[in-house]
Amino acid sequence: MTPFLIVVTVLNYLLWTACYVAAIVKGFRSRSYALPMSAVALSFAWETLFSFHFPYTQWYIHYLNLLWFFPDALIMYLILRHGPAEQPIPALKELFRPLTVFSYLAGLVILYRFTLDMGDPTGTLSALLINIVYSVAYFLMVVARPAAKGLSFTVTWTKALGTLGTLWVLHAAYPTIGDHGFRFVEATAVVSVPFDALAIILHARAIRRHRLGWA
DSSP: HHHHHHHHHHHHHHHHHHHHHHHHHHHHHHHSSSHHHHHHHHHHHHHHIIIIIISSSHHHHHHHHHHHHHHHHHHHHHHHHGGGGGGGSSHHHHHHHHHHHHHHHHHHHHHHHHHTTOOTOOOOOHHHHHHHHHHHHHHHHHHTTOTTTOOOHHHHHHHHHHHHHHHHHHHOOOOOOOSSTOOOOHHHHHHHHHHHHHHHHHHHHHHHTTTTTOO
């Protein structure tokens, strides 16, 4: 990886870190959670594995992963603490916490086997798949909260730019990822980028409609 791509990679990590910090601040202030449970559970499982069990050989990547582990843990706490109250279905209110814990534990098992069985020691492919879950689930979260309750526009745009920058770096650094010559990075971008763009548009409309802040 060239020095320029390393710099862009660090910027992408900073964007995602800003996304996590904004989600934590918004969650505590609104007594809610600002990122979708399914995506956070998988992301936290990924951070657990690649911070402690499959550490990167590049020291800066390893420490950046550790940087994400602790904000992810706080977001998981907010989801467990405030998630049940946000569910409109009574049965889901009761099951929300067990489902969150199960999603995390299932993510650990699936990602562990995926890493070993699919030859993905850096977690690049699994991270791209999780990012699809993030993009789709976050879009649905914006749709499900038309008044933008508990949502942060800072989360929306930093997540989108962090995703776009990461996909660009992977495309430039690893142009042959995929099978039969089809670039896996490009395939995931086809899904993630449009959903991120739609989330920005819908969230911005909700902010204007309800005269909310842009933070």
